[in-house]
Amino acid sequence: MNRQWLYAKQPQGKIGADTFEWTETAIPVPRDGEALVQTRMLSLDPANRAWMMGKTYRDALEPGQVMSGFAIGEVVESKTGGLKAGDIVEGDWGWQDYAALPARRLAKRTTQAPLELLIGPLSVTGLTAYFGLLEVGQPKPGDTVLVSAAAGAVGTMVGQIARLAGCRVVGTAGGQDKCDWLTRELGFDAAVDYKAGGVRRALAAACPGGIDVYFDNTGGAVLEAALSLMNLRGRIVCCGNVSQYDVDKPAPGPMAVPGLVVTKRLRMEGFIVMDFYDRRAEAEARLARWVAEGRIKAVVDVVDGLDKAPDALIGLFAGKNRGKMAVRV
Numbered sequence: 001m002n003r004q005w006l007y008a009k010q011p012q013g014k015i016g017a018d019t020f021e022w023t024e025t026a027i028p029v030p031r032d033g034e035a036l037v038q039t040r041m042l043s044l045d046p047a048n049r050a051w052m053m054g055k056t057y058r059d060a061l062e063p064g065q066v067m068s069g070f071a072i073g074e075v076v077e078s079k080t081g082g083l084k085a086g087d088i089v090e091g092d093w094g095w096q097d098y099a100a101l102p103a104r105r106l107a108k109r110t111t112q113a114p115l116e117l118l119i120g121p122l123s124v125t126g127l128t129a130y131f132g133l134l135e136v137g138q139p140k141p142g143d144t145v146l147v148s149a150a151a152g153a154v155g156t157m158v159g160q161i162a163r164l165a166g167c168r169v170v171g172t173a174g175g176q177d178k179c180d181w182l183t184r185e186l187g188f189d190a191a192v193d194y195k196a197g198g199v200r201r202a203l204a205a206a207c208p209g210g211i212d213v214y215f216d217n218t219g220g221a222v223l224e225a226a227l228s229l230m231n232l233r234g235r236i237v238c239c240g241n242v243s244q245y246d247v248d249k250p251a252p253g254p255m256a257v258p259g260l261v262v263t264k265r266l267r268m269e270g271f272i273v274m275d276f277y278d279r280r281a282e283a284e285a286r287l288a289r290w291v292a293e294g295r296i297k298a299v300v301d302v303v304d305g306l307d308k309a310p311d312a313l314i315g316l317f318a319g320k321n322r323g324k325m326a327v328r329v
């Protein structure tokens with residue numbers, strides 16, 4: 001059987017168990033030009049929730065469809081030239097055991113690494129941190145780099161890459177435990193618990209020379225505080241807005257943004273990691289080398305079992321993860 005999670009209905013406010021519906025159906029049979037893939041790992045991403053709110057960089061989810069999501073799998077049968085049984089591939093075929101897909105929707109992975117690394121640090125997560133920080137943020141040695149959701153998948157990688165680039169690195173995360181972990185285990189120079197209140201004051205103390213690059217994963221209160229602490233000609237890398245995904249209606253933006261951007265000559269720039277995929281091989285090789293040499297710790301938070309996917313996604317918004325949250329199927 002093919003076990004699947006369907007996207008059942010649009011949540012009002014936070015996602016819950018009733019956002020999804022479990023079903024079992026026949027294993028699909030690949031047609032000419034397709035491969036049958038068995039899911040091995042599922043990536044859980046804040047964007048999964050954002051796709052429920054309407055059109056983003058992709059179409060909105062429709063109730064009744066298999067819950068979308070990025071996955072790694074193994075080809076079990078192939079009716080397409082470029083793939084054979086046993087190949088490891090990635091793609092967006094969602095929360096299910098099997099999918100039959102045309103070759104153009106599957107990317108073959110050739111990097112030799114455990115699947116736990118291929119689902120995050122050596123894939124979307126690592127590449128988002130790499131290109132977002134180095135290309136959009138343009139950090140220079142000695143700069144102060146602030147990253148929000150610093151203990152998460154992208155954040156842990158951004159902080160460590162910034163440190164390799166010779167920057168002073170400050171993170172925000174929910175709870176003192178996570179903050180202590182960032183400074184103790186991942187080499188952050190300082191970390192601020194944004195849930196403790198007084199985030200602007202705490203960030204000002206953690207960044208006495210101001211902020212040169214703010215890598216924004218959250219939007220909301222941390223962005224508002226960071227804006228007022230940015231140095232002249234600072235760069236704000238708009239990577240995501242996780243504080244506003246699991247809500248009914250996003251809060252209005254900070255009122256002072258335009259004035260601060262003008263007077264401080266700031267650059268705020270959004271990006272989608274796929275914009276840089278023509279340079280993916282070079283970045284992936286570099287990330288793999290840094291991880292192999294122990295210069296970057298690839299942190300992955302794995303939950304076992306397809307049945308646990310909804311709880312794991314709900315947990316992501318409660319900040320239960322450290323590093324990349326993934327489901328082993």
Ligand SMILES: NC(=O)c1ccc[n+]([C@@H]2O[C@H](COP(=O)([O-])OP(=O)(O)OC[C@H]3O[C@@H](n4cnc5c(N)ncnc54)[C@H](OP(=O)(O)O)[C@@H]3O)[C@@H](O)[C@H]2O)c1
Pocket residue numbers: 044045046047124125128149150151152153154155172173174175178217218220238239240241242243244271272273274316317318319320321323324325
């Ligand atoms: N632009 C791109 O191409 C691209 C690609 C991938 C990801 N992204 C974005 O990157 C960001 C991070 O994604 P990720 O995959 O690395 O997820 P993640 O950071 O591993 O997980 C999300 C984290 O967000 C924090 N969070 C949850 N609710 C929050 C709130 N209301 N305010 C502040 N923080 C909150 C939680 O940590 P705490 O304990 O700290 O609260 C949680 O661990 C997201 O905004 C995502 O959309 C963008």
